[in-house]
Amino acid sequence: MSAAAATRRGVPEASVARLPGYLRALTALAADGTLSVSSEELASAAGVSSAMLRKDLSHLGSYGVRGVGYDVDRLSSEIAAALGLTQDWPVAIVGMGNLGRALAAYRGFAERGFRVIALLDRDERVVGEVVAGTRVRSTADLPALVEDDGLAIGVIATPPEGAQEACDELVDAGVRSVLNFAPVVLSVPDEVVVRKVDLSTELQILAFHGQRLAVAEAVAP
Amino acid sequence: MSAAAATRRGVPEASVARLPGYLRALTALAADGTLSVSSEELASAAGVSSAMLRKDLSHLGSYGVRGVGYDVDRLSSEIAAALGLTQDWPVAIVGMGNLGRALAAYRGFAERGFRVIALLDRDERVVGEVVAGTRVRSTADLPALVEDDGLAIGVIATPPEGAQEACDELVDAGVRSVLNFAPVVLSVPDEVVVRKVDLSTELQILAFHGQRLAVAEAVAP
DNA sequence: CACTGTGAATACCTTCACAGCA
DNA sequence: TGCTGTGAAGGTATTCACAGTG
Structure with a gap:
């Protein structure tokens, strides 16, 4: 399945929102000279679970190799293509x-x-x-x-x-x-x-969590 | 149920993220001199559905009046309290x-x-x-x-x-x-x-949607 | 009587766990 | 053998629709 086909069928919004993070992690790996990466490693670099990463990538197509992992350059290109980054967006x-x-x-x-x-x-x-x-x-x-x-x-x-x-x-x-x-x-x-x-x-959401933490500590210090 | 109690029981994260929007809409209404507002009106001002607004507010407690709506000042205070905005956050x-x-x-x-x-x-x-x-x-x-x-x-x-x-x-x-x-x-x-x-x-997510639109138009112009 | 608050239904998202393949 | 890709299960969020109520 091509990236364009996947796009037409619809990649879940939640997945789309994580693709830029994967792309960034892959770019960093490529800069380090890493050629291949497992879902576990890439997921950890992007701050998500490996199951979620694999599920997200499965919406684009199957670009991994079982028993091995993903080719860093190949996966970068596929994600960039899925995001539409091959054309420019003035x-x-x-x-x-x-x-x-x-x-x-x-x-x-x-x-x-x-x-x-x-x-x-x-x-x-x-x-x-x-x-x-x-x-x-x-x-x-x-x-x-x-x-x-x-x-x-x-x-x-x-x-x-x-x-x-x-x-x-x-x-x-x-x-x-x-x-x-x-x-x-x-x-x-x-x-x-x-x-x-x-x-x-964003600050108000942080305030909510800050308060929640304070309340929790007051109850069980 | 007090706001603090609701907090301890846990307001869903998705609701918390919308509370600042409700607060802003209420502040605008108060500035206009509006005293009372229905879930329909407030939801529309905040850009969500009325059902979602009512569900979100139900996690904080019941501060509305059936057949009437919500008191703008009262609801503002309750949301501000739920968010922890009564204290300051340097x-x-x-x-x-x-x-x-x-x-x-x-x-x-x-x-x-x-x-x-x-x-x-x-x-x-x-x-x-x-x-x-x-x-x-x-x-x-x-x-x-x-x-x-x-x-x-x-x-x-x-x-x-x-x-x-x-x-x-x-x-x-x-x-x-x-x-x-x-x-x-x-x-x-x-x-x-x-x-x-x-x-x-954010720009990459927009690029994705821009591309999706372009593909859709190419298929059914 | 109009509007809220909420159970029930639905849709969406994430995690689990393993079949399938290099 | 080791890892991906994916059905199935489990959660979470949203919408529906209406009972309940000032």
């Missing part, structure tokens, strides 16, 4: 506040093959400024970016008030994948995929 | 690179009641620098921060190579909650809770 960052500027300067995008092709802001006073070596453009340029440069992913780093508007502009221009850093619920058509990164939500 | 950010500086300048922490009490770096050349109005301190100060200032949450914003070391220093000093921005799997003792925020993982 990214635009919308909102040049603190967070937007930090994201613009962040090297992690390029390292994993995502090209940031535009920095955008709706405020005309910010447009034209140079951030991380790139001139900030107007959100009005979005349709052209999609049309001419194949813009595929929009990162929303605006304040909460401007997030829905930024999102609408992205969607109207034809962007179908959005990474949202603003602490709001975005409404989008069904075909658009939104993922959310929210720092204060 | 935060330290470790790693003053691009991301660390952006996080230091980010106002979202303070707005949701998390006080950033220290900015840390292990590099002596960075220590002493002033970032976002605060003097950067050495990670060697960690034990004192926990002891004297009740430091409870550590945010790791170091490069990947330094993340495990930063984590170990936090844990050794007594921090039990860690928010990790570095793209590595951290190993910690059982009692420490780690949550991960990884931008390139």
Whole structure:
């Protein structure tokens, strides 16, 4: 079964979310010169159980060798293909506040093959400024970016008030994948995929666990 | 049943992760002067189904009124209490690179009641620098921060190579909650809770969905 | 009477345990 | 023999649908 076929049949969302972790672990192994790896070793490097790793990989196809393990390069390619990383996914960052500027300067995008092709802001006073070596453009340029440069992913780093508007502009221009850093619920058509990164939500979840621990200790110190 | 009792019995992790969203929606409603809200309205504001909202809230206790809805203030308090937000959770950010500086300048922490009490770096050349109005301190100060200032949450914003070391220093000093921005799997003792925020993982998941969409359109345009 | 709270049904995810193969 | 790939079992999360109630 090809990766594309597996994709059409549907890899469970939970598996998809772990594939990047496997890919990262494989990249580290390849850098160390490791050629072959068992599910046990790879799972431990990625922080999951070996059974889960094997089940996840089985959704992509069977790329392992019984009694031996997985070829590091081969498996890397297959996972990259399943994730769609063989093509490029031009990214635009919308909102040049603190967070937007930090994201613009962040090297992690390029390292994993995502090209940031535009920095955008709706405020005309910010447009034209140079951030991380790139001139900030107007959100009005979005349709052209999609049309001419194949813009595929929009990162929303605006304040909460401007997030829905930024999102609408992205969607109207034809962007179908959005990474949202603003602490709001975005409404989008069904075909658009939104993922959310929210720092204060994460801290609140940590607070919950911190409290739970404190309560447990008070009961049984 | 009190919130503390519910906590001990265990609120499902998936529910906990949604509570911050409910709290945010309730805060917005309160700011609008809304006094009472139905599960339908609140769920829609938080981007979930009403059945899921009611099930989630049922894990905390029954704070609604049948035939009417929920009192906005009351429910806010109960959720805040369940999340442990009635006490404060001092935060330290470790790693003053691009991301660390952006996080230091980010106002979202303070707005949701998390006080950033220290900015840390292990590099002596960075220590002493002033970032976002605060003097950067050495990670060697960690034990004192926990002891004297009740430091409870550590945010790791170091490069990947330094993340495990930063984590170990936090844990050794007594921090039990860690928010990790570095793209590595951290190993910690059982009692420490780690949550991960990884931008390139999120982009890779978006790439997967973008590709899936493209394949679907090629098959049935 | 409208809305909550919840058992029952369903869907999804993870773990187990072993058959099957190099 | 040693490891993968996978059915079956066990858990967890979500949705349904309605009894219960202010």
